[in-house]
Amino acid sequence: MDRHSFPGRRGTLESLLRMRENDQLGQPFLLAGPDGSGKENTALEFARIINCSAPETCGAGSLCESCAKALAFQHPDIHWIGPAPATVKEDDIRALLVRKMGNPFDSSPWAASSQVGIGDPENPGPMTVRSLIHFLRRKAFQSPYKVAIVADAHRMNLASANAFLKTLEEPPPRSVIFLLSSASESMLPTIRSRCRKIQLDPWPVSELAPLLAEQAGVTAEAAAGVIRAADGNARRALALLTPGAGILVEWAMMIFEWIQRGDRALCAVAADELHRGAISHAARLDENNAGSPESKPAKEPIERRARAIRLCELLALLYSDTVACRELGTDWIPRLEVARESVQRAAASRGTRSLLQDLARIESARGEIDRNLNIGLVMAVLFEELSNHVGIDQGSVKFRASAR
Numbered sequence: 001m002d003r004h005s006f007p008g009r010r011g012t013l014e015s016l017l018r019m020r021e022n023d024q025l026g027q028p029f030l031l032a033g034p035d036g037s038g039k040e041n042t043a044l045e046f047a048r049i050i051n052c053s054a055p056e057t058c059g060a061g062s063l064c065e066s067c068a069k070a071l072a073f074q075h076p077d078i079h080w081i082g083p084a085p086a087t088v089k090e091d092d093i094r095a096l097l098v099r100k101m102g103n104p105f106d107s108s109p110w111a112a113s114s115q116v117g118i119g120d121p122e123n124p125g126p127m128t129v130r131s132l133i134h135f136l137r138r139k140a141f142q143s144p145y146k147v148a149i150v151a152d153a154h155r156m157n158l159a160s161a162n163a164f165l166k167t168l169e170e171p172p173p174r175s176v177i178f179l180l181s182s183a184s185e186s187m188l189p190t191i192r193s194r195c196r197k198i199q200l201d202p203w204p205v206s207e208l209a210p211l212l213a214e215q216a217g218v219t220a221e222a223a224a225g226v227i228r229a230a231d232g233n234a235r236r237a238l239a240l241l242t243p244g245a246g247i248l249v250e251w252a253m254m255i256f257e258w259i260q261r262g263d264r265a266l267c268a269v270a271a272d273e274l275h276r277g278a279i280s281h282a283a284r285l286d287e288n289n290a291g292s293p294e295s296k297p298a299k300e301p302i303e304r305r306a307r308a309i310r311l312c313e314l315l316a317l318l319y320s321d322t323v324a325c326r327e328l329g330t331d332w333i334p335r336l337e338v339a340r341e342s343v344q345r346a347a348a349s350r351g352t353r354s355l356l357q358d359l360a361r362i363e364s365a366r367g368e369i370d371r372n373l374n375i376g377l378v379m380a381v382l383f384e385e386l387s388n389h390v391g392i393d394q395g396s397v398k399f400r401a402s403a404r
Contacts, residue, residue, distance in 0.1 A: 003071055004060040007104055007211045007234075008045035009038040009200055016046050016198075025145075028168050028177035030153070030192065032184040033200030036233030040151055041104050042200070043178040044070070047078045047147035050176070066143055073097040076141040082151030083114035084127035093126055103215065105234045109302045111152050112309060112370045118160040129160040136172050146175040153179035154186045161188050168194040202232025216241040229317060229335040236313060248307070251280040252314035253339050259386045260346050267383035274311065275376025277304040308375050312366040316359055322346045323355045354389045361385055 012031070019025055031039040047070060049055075054064040069075040084093070088110070099106045119128025132148050140146050150156070156164065168191065171177055179195060181187060205227045212223040212234065218241055230237035239245060251270070258266045266282075273280055277298030298304045318339055325332045325347035334340045365382040369375055 003101075003104070004058075004063055004067070006041040006045035006048060006071070007038070008042035009203075010207065012038075012042050012198060012200060013046055013049070016042075017049070020050060025176050026171065028171060028179060028195045030179045030181065030184060030195035030197045031200060032181050032197055034202055034231075034233065035182045036105070036230070036235040036237070037182075037200040037202050038234060039180040039182075039200055040149070043147075043149045043180060044078075044080070046178075047075075047145075047149070047176070050145050051075070051077060051143035051147070053143075072101060075143070077143040077145065078147045078149070079132055079135040080149045080151065081116065081127045081129075081132055082108050082111060083116050083155045084108070084110045085114050086117055086125075088125070088127055090126060103238070105215065105238045107235050108151070109306070111155075112305055113302060113372055114155070116150060116152065116156040116160055118157070118163050129156065129164050133164070133167050136167060136175050136177070140174060144174065146172070147178070148175065149178045149180065151180050152182070153191075154181045154183040156187070156191075158188075161191055165190055165194070203227065203234055204232065208232065208234055208237070212238055212241065225337070231317075231335075236310075239310065247279070247283050248310055249314060249336070249338065251283055252311055252318065253342055254280070254282055255311075255383070256315060256318045256339070256346070257342055259383060260342075260349070260390055262387055262390060264384065264387055267387065268380060271376050271379035271383055274304070274308045274379050275374070277307070304375055305369055305372070308369050308379060309366055312362055312369070316362045316366075318343060318346075319355055319359050319362065322350060323352055323359070326350070326352050326355070350390070350393045354393050358386055358389055 016029075029043075031043060033039055048067055051066050051070065052058050052064055053066040058064040058067055063071070066075065070078055073080065096106075096108055117125075117128050119125045119130035121130065124130035124134065129150075132150065136146060136148055138146075168177065179187075179191070184192060184197070205224045208227050209220045209223040212218075212227065213220045216223065216238060223237070223241065226237045226240040227234075229240060240249070255267060255270050258264075258270070270280065272278075277300075279297060298307050317336060321335055321339070321343045325334075325343050334343060336343075361382060365378050368378045
């Protein structure tokens with residue numbers, strides 16, 4: 001898809017542009033907000049705008065050289081890094097950037113499992129803090145500003161964070177530094193104190209729906225529906241619009257129902273399938289999803305972790321909807337319409353307090369998978385604990401006996 005801009009957050013971009021007009025770009029920026037809230041595209045779009053060489057005429061169908069390079073991730077004065085394995089190759093990085101060119105909401109496959117490393121002093125490697133420091137020390141090649149962007153900055157390890165402190169304290173002239181984070185509270189206080197924090201909230205439906213509709217080739221109404229289901233997370237919403245997404249939704253709904261009725265054996269099978277990267281034995285494959293990634297085994301550890309994390313996110317959606325159904329009654333509107341009846345049945349037999357405990361436990365499991373713990377073990381323990389909570393709520397002898 002041809003693009004003439006990155007889909008950044010309009011309000012934040014306007015604030016940043018006002019700061020440029022008032023000569024207030026000297027301090028590094030910390031863009032903080034939940035996953036999929038537009039932090040990365042906002043930083044990239046700001047970098048494109050302030051380095052545009054023909055702002056009066058540049059636009060769709062007539063991009064200036066600077067903007068064309070920025071959109072292709074080939075601009076010599078814009079440097080983006082993020083978490084990556086120490087062994088990452090240039091070809092791997094280029095493949096990632098090509099995917100981002102086609103899908104600006106694409107997430108790095110290493111974001112959930114790698115760190116932002118410091119790099120070797122002499123040959124730091126392309127996705128390291130030292131590569132960014134070297135970049136910032138050089139004069140701008142063709143543009144007014146040098147822009148450095150660190151995605152998932154909370155994944156800087158201690159060495160890379162400390163190495164970056166001096167640069168953050170005294171940024172080179174005519175440079176702009178963005179740190180992006182969905183967990184800024186876990187960053188070093190000395191890093192946070194050197195940055196101007198800008199908080200981003202989840203995308204509003206009105207702003208994101210047209211962008212996702214264009215990207216996925218669906219109606220704005222269809223996009224709006226998944227945005228609500230994804231809590232304004234653009235990446236998660238787009239994933240729900242991709243061919244075959246229904247397989248994972250169906251799997252999450254089946255596990256949700258197995259848990260509610262105490263079918264621990266099927267839950268154990270699901271945990272094993274997730275560990276092996278297998279497709280659910282109960283999933284229905286047809287011509288609509290046969291070619292999708294979710295219809296195929298996840299061979300690589302990164303793919304298996306990503307699938308398990310997405311399943312946890314869908315389970316969290318179902319459980320939060322169950323809480324909403326209990327609390328709102330007839331005013332409740334499901335975020336996932338296909339799960340309406342399952343959620344209503346669960347809401348009728350569960351307690352709000354234990355459901356909230358379930359939500360916290362699902363989030364904990366998602367974090368454990370994110371930290372590379374054994375997927376099968378994490379999911380098996382999660383499903384067992386969730387099943388125990390159902391038994392306590394329902395008070396049946398069968399559940400009480402198995403919970404002890």
